[in-house]
Structure formats: C-alpha cells, structure tokens
Amino acid sequence: MNTDTTEQDGTIESDGADDVPSRITEQFENIKRTRRRRAIGWTGLFAFLAFATLQAFAATELLDPDARLGTFRDSLTGFFPLTDYFGVLPFLDVGRYLEFIIQENLLYDPEIGGLLFQIPPNPVDVYVFFFQELGIFQIFGEAGITLAMGFVGTVIGFPFALVFGTLGSERVTPFPFNFIFRGTMSFIRAIPAIIWTLIFIPFLGLGPSSAAIAIAFDTIGNLGRLFVDELEEIEDGPIEAMRTTGASKPQIVFFGMLSQVRTAFIAWTLYIFEINVRIGVTVGVIGAGGLGYVLTSQQNLLRFTNMMATLLAIFLLIISVELFSQRLRSRLRSDDVEMSIWELITGFPNRMAESMLK
C-alpha cells in the first residue's frame, strides 16, 4: 500500500511540475491557512488550560503543600504490616487483618450465625434465626448492616422512583407539568446521600435507620431519572395499539409503556442497588454504622492496620454485590431462555469451571 501511494504522488508531482493549475495552489494555500489557524487555536487552548490548572492548584493549596512524607511512610507500614514468615521471609502480615475482621465481626457475626450452623441442626434455633433475630443480614456482621442499608434504601426508594419517573415522562404528563416531577428529582439529586443523612439525623437519630432512609431518598432522584430516560426510548407502536383497544389512560401507560421497559427497569434497579451499597459505606463514615463507621473510628484511633482490614471487608462486600447484580442483569438483558434459580445455583460450579477453561 505504502509504496503504491508514494509512487502515485511522485508521478503527480512530475506531471504537474511544469504548470500547477492555480486552483490547486489556491486550495493548497487554503489548507495551509486552516491548519495554521487550527494549530494556533489548540496552542491557545492548552495555554489556557495550563493557566487555569495553576490557579486551581493554588486554590487547593497544592502549590505549597504541607507534605509529610515521613508520617505517610509510617502510616504505610501501619496499613501494610510486615512479618517474618518462617522467621526469615518478610511479607504482609495477613493474620493481623484477619484477626481484626474476626474480632469486630466485620463479615460474620458468630452469635447470630451460631444459631444456624450447629451440628446437628437445631430446628428451634433455626426458627429463632429467621423469625425472631431476623438474622439473614445480621449474620454478615458489620458488612450485613451496610448491605441492609443499601437494600432497604433500594426497596423503599423503588416505588417512589417508579411513580416519579413515570409521571416525569413527557408522554404521560403533558409538558410543563412533568417538570414538577423532574424538578423534584433534580432537587433530590442535587444533594448527596451523605447530606440527606445529616438531615434525617434529628428525625431518626445517628444510625443505620437515618442512613437507610437517606439512601431511599437518593434512590428516588437517581433511579427515577434513569426511568424517565428509559421511557424516552420506547416505541410508539404498542402505545397506539393500546389506544385503539379503548383502554383507559392508566392502562395505556401500564400496558403500552411500562411493559416495554420492564426488563430495563429491573436492570437499572439492580444497578442502583449496587451503588446504594457503596453509598452505605460512605454514609457510615459520618457515624451511621456498618463498615463505614468501623473505618472512621479506626482512623480516629490511628489504627491503620485495622483500617486496612476494614477496607478489605468493604472490597469483598462491594465485589460480591457487583458480581451478583451484574450476572443477574446480563441474564435479564440476554434473550436466552431464562434459567430457574435452582439451575442458577446448582449449575454455578460447572459454568465457573467452563469459563475458566476458556
């Protein structure tokens, strides 16, 4: 290819050397001018960006930072404690992480779990576990509290998001009025969940309950917005079809519109659930409980090893939720025949092995 073009270029040049038509030179000059103008434009843009960045550095005190490398190095040895394995091999002391995770029930609460896991199983205790201690979240200790905050937030937020999202769509509510609902959702979104928690503390006190309600509020804003966007994409056909059946307005909305986006709505809700668990960690930091609270209290005590152990627990929680939700979403979105839950569980090792061999 390359040689071909150079050859061609060569012939054109030798041909046109005697008399280059003026329109060609004109166009050539034109192109040259545009390129020069563009180069100046880009240089100006870069200069401006550099200037603005400098100002921003000044505003964030990064120009004259109060850097303490020594302290940071000390904290790093706290974050990543070393120990000598077999007396000679220095390596990360994983044992200290595990010790803290177990001691503070970050991932598993033995008191509640003990009811369930007994040999032989005790039916009375199993009953107590499910119906008196209501333990299916609490068995996961602090991680369970964070997970439950995200879960409750999603469950309470969903119906409101559905109503606000549907009524915010221009096809359901005529133009100026749908902005009542869109505006409400924008307002909710403008305030981060962590601030909503602060607002609910006088109402429910500093703890997981205000965090869960705050997350529910946040869900209305974010999930509702996703619903509105999704409803913009639907086809007119089924709506028209429902109109010709003589259905009432709510029936047209449900059968003509919502049934088109059911799968998408479930998928978005799972996605927001993922995010809500993450928010559960951040609102915990201001004292609402769960892993976030453990993290911030260990930071206050300058126990960096314990902080790192909590971070590991957070990592595990988020990754599991994400894996679960993504698998479920891709299953929903694909057109394959749906697997039953039983197949989903029993077939897991097999599918896992298959995908690892690929």
Place this chain on the structure above:
Amino acid sequence: MTYIDVDGLTKRFGDTVALDDVSFEVPEGEFVIVLGVSGSGKSTLLRTLSGLLSPTEGSITIAGEPMVDPRPGVAMIFQQHNIIGDMTAYSNSLSGGVHRSGFLSSVLQLQDDDEKHRALDALDTVGLLDEAEQKARSMSGGQQQRVGIARALVQQPEVLLADEPVASLDPGSAQSVMGYLRSASEDRGLTTFCSLHQVNIARKFGHRFIGLRDGKKVFDGYRDELTIDVIDDLYGDIDTEGMFVSDDGDVDADAAVDGVAQS
C-alpha cells in the same frame, strides 16, 4: 344498510396532502381491501378510520357514531404487530379487553373467567392456543401478527382495521395470516378494512377493493371489476406483470391455513 360512512375525508400534514376528498360507504360485514403504492395514503386512511388521527376535513361515521377518538368497537392490527414482547401470547390477547375492567384487575390479571376464556378463544381462532404461554418476543413474525389479531378480537369489535398486516412477512406466513384474518372476520361478522400492497394476495382474499393513488380514491369496486387495467392505473409505471395471479385461489386459502396450523 350503510355501516361505515366516509364523507369528503381530507387529511393534510403541513403542506402534504395525504388524503384528498375521499368518500365511500361500506355496508356491514364486507371485507374491504385498500390497495395502492407506498405513500398513496393507505395507512393514513386506516389510522384516521381508527381514530388515531383526526381528519383535517370531512367526517367518518361508524355504526351511526362519528369517529373522533379510538374506541373499543373499532379494533386495529398493525404492520409491526405492536404487541408487547415481554408478555406471553395469552397476556397480549387478554390486553385487548382491558377496557372492560378496572386498572388494578387488568394489571394483576384478575379478570373474570369469561374474559379469560375469551382471550383463549381468540388465540384458538388464530391457531395459537398451544402457544398461549410463550413469550411474544420468542415467536415468529407470522405468529406475532396472529397474536395481534387475537388481541383485536378480544376487544369484541364490530370493525376490524388492518394496516398492512402481512407487509413484513414471508409469502407463506402472509397467506396464513390473511386466511386467519378472513375466517375470523367471517365467523364473527366483522366489517373489515385491510390495506395491502401485494395484488395477488388482495385478489385472493378481498370482496371489495378501494384503490388509492396520491391520496385520491381512484377505484372502488368488487372483485370482477378489478381488472389488469385498474391495477396498472393504481401502480402507475411499475411493471405489474406477474403480480396478477389468475383467480384459482379461494380453495388454497383454507388449505394454506390448515397447512401452517399443523406445522
């Protein structure tokens, strides 16, 4: 007795005239086929008849009542089926009758047994009783269109409008869908309007034909009047040779229906 009365119907979209002073009368129970090339105004005519569009001028009266908004008595079948892919054939069929029940009972499918039997009966009419629990999305184009017909039947209409119901189907499915459409309308005594652009299918299934060209009615007559010259006029310069299949069809129509129902 005149059942559908269209008088001086004109529909304009901005400067475009889609229908230009179209008038006709249709007695009860006729199977009318609307012919014409793309853009001749077939869809606009049917959509105006269904009440989805309102006429710029002129009037439509169906069963003595002016047609201003969509109503249950006038059912419509669409080229793109417009059924709901995420629901089963049965739920789609049932959704044709929601105008008879309240919001909650239709959403939760708590209609009475009569209503549910009606939905299954309609599926039986289009030969899909065994596929009732299949997701509509997983069905073939022809089957989806038959679900569309079932939904229209559950509506219990007096008039059935079909806007190019077989335009996106292969010839075999097209024949079978048209067969189901005609037998359903005959069995239930429905006045039917069906727009088509395949002349051979039109001749095979229609009683009466209305031809449109550039929004004007250029032909209105029964089968023996639909000559090759009329077709030539309707389709203008297009080579119509071969589109005009000789009339040995009606026996085949039923045979085709049976054949597809078994497969």
